[in-house]
Amino acid sequence: MKDKLVRAITPNQHVRILACTTTQLVEKARVQHDLWPTSAAALGRVLSVTAILGSMLKSEKEKVTVQINGGGAIGTIMADANHKGEVRGFVGDPHQYLKYNDSNKLAVGLVVGNQGYLKVIKDMGLKDQFAGQVELVSGEIGDDFAYYFTVSEQTPSAVSVGVLVDTDYSIKSAGAMIIQIMPDALEEDIIACEEAIKNLKPISELVAEGNTAEDLVHIVFPDAEILGESELAWHCDCSKDRFKAALTTLDRKDLEEMLEVDHGCEVKCQYCNSTYNFDEHDLQVILEFKAACGR
Ligand SMILES: [Zn+2]
Structure with missing residues (x-):
């Protein structure tokens, strides 16, 4: 039912x-x-x-x-x-x-x-x-x-x-x-x-x-x-795009560290426990986007 x-x-x-x-x-x-x-x-x-x-x-x-x-x-x-x-x-x-x-x-x-x-x-x-x-x-x-x-x-x-x-x-x-x-x-x-x-x-x-x-x-x-x-x-409406938007708000320094030290990052949704992986390429795209926005 x-x-x-x-x-x-x-x-x-x-x-x-x-x-x-x-x-x-x-x-x-x-x-x-x-x-x-x-x-x-x-x-x-x-x-x-x-x-x-x-x-x-x-x-x-x-x-x-x-x-x-x-x-x-x-x-x-x-x-x-x-x-x-x-x-x-x-x-x-x-x-x-x-x-x-x-x-x-x-x-x-x-x-x-x-x-x-x-x-x-x-x-x-x-x-x-x-x-x-x-x-x-x-x-x-x-x-x-x-x-x-x-x-x-x-x-x-x-x-x-x-x-x-x-x-x-x-x-x-x-x-x-x-x-x-x-x-x-x-x-x-x-x-x-x-x-x-x-x-x-x-x-x-x-x-x-x-x-x-x-x-x-x-x-x-x-x-x-x-x-x-x-x-x-x-229902959880989380998605990789949403977490990507959240990552974009992080400091450059933190993102660069994720890229250079960890070679990527894994983000977990607290609401549903789904995990999303961001590889080096994903992080580079985020950093380029920030640079383009002057951040
Ligand atoms: Zn979720």
Whole structure:
């Protein structure tokens, strides 16, 4: 079953719901980065919410990047997504496997840490950027994004996100749901939301039971109207040309050293682990290009 995202609204237009299933894309991330369970759960949660943030973008040219660092052992978590539903990401340490002793659940909050920040950068193209940043609440990701939406985007929101990792480390299920209170909502809408969320089973369990993104919406708000549906997928748009452009920004001295000492260089994409080799000829072309530009 393909990963899907749906947008929905309650009949009175007071509550917006975005829900997605992300099992396939989180599994792709796990394989690409050789993620161990707690790292997989942490990155999977971030990827799932980032996918929803991508769907909120206004145009195809825009991109959203999420950066989280809570001072924990996992290091920095990065993810980005676009309007087409393409998502990618990575973590500092892919080999975290820690559980909470009492509940036996994956200790995401512990490996992420809660002494740090969650930053959202929306790149609108043409150098226009929006950046919002909040302090982390718990490092469990869901709470942290809820706080971000409420404080930084002034939209009171509840975020439910989860990843279920199987005994063989593969991803059994993953998904997310964001419930947002619209500006003209009434007290009773807020109470209805709180009630619905309080009784909600973990999203990863609901997805494991076979519920689709649309089902997730209707479990919480049976009469919600589905406004749209789109596919989500793991995708990295890196290419040799992009890295060539990045190399062009390096100092001549560094490029000359790569050419004369190392006779080439290998560049690795942090998002997907693809490697690109630049041989002596490639580096010479870059140096000639810089010289032609007077750099
Ligand atoms: Zn890549």
